[in-house]
Amino acid sequence: MADHDVVVIGAGFAGLYQLHALRELGFDTVVFEAGPEVGGTWYWNRYPGARCDIESIEYSYSFDPELEQEWNWTERYAAQPEILSYIRHVADRHDLRRDIRFDTRITGLDFDRDTGEWTVVTETGERVTTRFVIAATGCLSVPAKPRFDGLADFTGEVYWTWDWPSEKVDLRGKRVAVIGTGSSGLQTITAIAPEVEHLTVFQRTPPYAVPAHNGPIGPALAEVKQRYPEYREVSRNSIGGAQCADLELPFFADLEPRAATAYLDRRWDHGGLCFQQSFYDLIQDPQANELAAEYVRARIREKVKDPALAEKLTPRSYPIAAKRMCVDTGYYEVYNRDNVTLVDLLEEPISRITPRGIRTGDTEREFDVIVLATGFDAMTGALNAIDIRNGEQSLARRWADGPRTYLGLMSAGFPNLFTITGPQSPAVLSNMLTSIEYHVEWISDLLVHLRAKGLNRVEPDPAAEQNWVDIVADTADLTLFPQAASWYMGANIPGKRRVFLPFVGGVGVYKQIGDGVAIADYHGFELA
């Protein structure tokens, strides 16, 4: 008999809700968490300025109506400390910590076909058996760690945004370099520019950033609290798992040019990632996309006083939204400061890091601090970091040419192993909270179904899995996403096979498919 019914890996938003849900359903469940505290992404990514790019009203659990009512977000977009307090509050409120083993990294999973049990192996070699494993390991939890020659010889301080120290880092009076201009880099740059002596930003690819228009949350929260159930229902059936207030979603071809620009104005004024939903087909129609891209480029020229600098900050090499867009709180304005310099790595690539600073070509710039904001091995990184085996084969090997899943939930040949917001589900293209809750509830329902039928094994039928792999690839090919070298494509990791990782169809469509599969007696899954 196995030690547990279910082992959950990770105590972030996904793992915590999965623990709570299964405990309520009477499953003996234990969570293993590598870190010393709950929070996952929001525990580790505590760099200055770290903030969610989904609105607080949406970036929260919906499963607990009392929690919805009692928690008061202070800002329209919550900062990392507030999100972490929220997660801690949820852990306390539901007494979750007693079933979480902290500081315990899982390094191996092995399925025994004879016993039908998984053996879970920890970093220290401890072995635990379980009937089911649920990987709540996060989509952006394993850092990319690009190689910079000489980094180990740098005599100043080095910080990675994903592993920022818990104690305050004093950057006042220091010469600071930031490498990377994705969301993490942008937020760090915006936060630290006013306090450092000099900031030098090393940019490889300029992002498209839209303003957050962040501020106190105001009466919006109280208003939504009065109709949270209906509000959440709309989000669950939307494209991105979040709403853009009452803004409509027109097809670009239906709009006169002036009307199209008016939509972009409205979205820009509203703020945030809703900008990429200015048109229903913004990521499909090249003309729609170019109009939106050109709109952002014009705004950059307005914000940055030096035209040559504005041009360097202007993205031109890929469609807007084909890489994750950034939501900024004064990013471009930072470059009007006297203490900020931009180094365009396309003109002068980094040749090495020296003991005193960073060398590009013949130029060596000296720094006291280097901050690396260089991204993550997205979606598959955390799963491939665990040696997952089914007796004969490893999951990493099976996924060498790209992930193979059915609905992003399970992989054929690896029974009783689920992934929450796994590759080939909407995940990173959506409000993660909406997608997490859907998966947690879908998996919980399936475990209840198995228990009720006296069954103990589930895995995808290989044909259903192949069909899903094809659907994910074919739908991505209908969009402009594959035109960017993004982490959605695995392009930021040397040697990683370039396939589009998330499902582009939207959370509403995905929910219809997932619900339909469940209603049809888990069609495409083999239950035994």
Ligand code: NA7
């Ligand atoms: P991102 O979005 O992957 O950004 C990483 C940045 O680091 C990006 O600008 C990269 O440039 C840059 N980078 C990566 N490797 C290098 C090297 N070797 N040299 C120079 N520059 C490099 O990660 P974030 O952490 O900012 O954001 C991740 C998600 O977190 C975000 O989308 C939100 O969902 C929250 P590149 O574009 O590859 O040229």
